[in-house]
Amino acid sequence: MKTLEISGKLRNETGKKGSKKLRKSENVPCVIYGGESNINFYAHRNSFKNLVYTPDAHIVNLDLEGKKIKLVLKDIQFHPVTDEILHIDFMEVFDNKPVVINIPVRITGDSPGVKAGGRLRIKARKLKVRGFVNDVPEFLTIDISSLEIGNSVKVGDLSFDKIELLDSKKDLILTVATSRGVLKEEVAEVEEATPETEQAAE
Numbered sequence: 472m473k474t475l476e477i478s479g480k481l482r483n484e485t486g487k488k489g490s491k492k493l494r495k496s497e498n499v500p501c502v503i504y505g506g507e508s509n510i511n512f513y514a515h516r517n518s519f520k521n522l523v524y525t526p527d528a529h530i531v532n533l534d535l536e537g538k539k540i541k542l543v544l545k546d547i548q549f550h551p552v553t554d555e556i557l558h559i560d561f562m563e564v565f566d567n568k569p570v571v572i573n574i575p576v577r578i579t580g581d582s583p584g585v586k587a588g589g590r591l592r593i594k595a596r597k598l599k600v601r602g603f604v605n606d607v608p609e610f611l612t613i614d615i616s617s618l619e620i621g622n623s624v625k626v627g628d629l630s631f632d633k634i635e636l637l638d639s640k641k642d643l644i645l646t647v648a649t650s651r652g653v654l655k656e657e658v659a660e661v662e663e664a665t666p667e668t669e670q671a672a673e
Contacts, residue, residue, distance in 0.1 A: 472609050473527055477518045478534045482511040490558070499556050503533075503542060505563040510535070516556055523547060523556060526575045526596065530604060531561065541565070541604070543572050564604050571637065572607060573597040576644065580616030584647035589620040595644045598626065602634035618647045 482489065482500060490500045493513050503510040512535055522529055522544060531542040542561040550557055564570045575597050585591050598611055611631060613624055627640030 472604075472607055473529045474532055475522050475529045476532050476534070477514055477522075479512040479514040479518075479536075481536060482513050485511050494555070494557070499559055501559045501561060503540065503561045503563050504545065506540075510540075519556060519559065523559075527609065528572055528574050528607075530564070533561075543570060566604055568603075569601050570604055570607065571599060571601045574600050574607065575610045577610040577612050578615055578645070579612055580614045582615040582618040582647055584618050584620040584622060585615075587620060588650065589647040590650055591615070591645060592648050593645045595638070595642065598644070599637040600631075600634045601637055606633035608634070613644065615645070615647070620647050620649055622647050 479501070484492070493500050497516050498513045499516050499519060500511070500513050503512065522531065529544070531544070533540045533542055541564050543564050545560040545562045547556060548558040549555065562570070576593070576595060578593070582589070582591060600607060608631070611629070613629065623646035624644045625640065626636055626638045626642045626644060629636060
């Protein structure tokens with residue numbers, strides 16, 4: 472996987488007041504899980520741009536006041552209006568222990584079904600995998616060179632060396648649908664969302 476170098480500092484105040492103070496100074500409060508004990512730290516928000524605003528998965532090499540810690544992203548909280556990063560959770564990882572992480576899917580090849588007028592519908596942009604850090608790839612490649620109209624790829628159709636796919640084998644990743652089928656699907660999605668929208672309006 473790609474790596475990202477970040478320098479951080481330990482947090483002395485861990486409550487809401489301390490977090491608010493950090494955000495005012497353009498820093499992001501963070502927590503590290505998975506080690507002997509949880510670690511609270513912070514870093515400037517610009518440090519996370521190449522981690523957060525990208526589909527790529529990264530290993531974060533954190534320099535925490537001279538201590539080196541290897542991390543993967545676990546969860547991010549954004550401000551509901553401004554999209555400002557409010558808080559980040561990390562998981563500490565070790566070379567000799569498996570890690571669970573979401574890896575982006577990359578499509579390759581030219582589908583005969585798409586050439587014939589079908590539409591490629593991608594249902595899953597990332598898949599959850601388990602493996603040792605040094606064995607986890609940057610992305611999971613799916614070749615669609617043999618897909619005709621009506622064909623699909625599910626999690627159970629895939630296998631990769633040295634890593635385990637954790638999503639349900641029945642989960643659909645992508646399909647090559649007819650234009651009519653895509654239209655029906657889009658209409659169904661709109662109709663399904665309409666009652667919730669009306670209820671929310673009330």
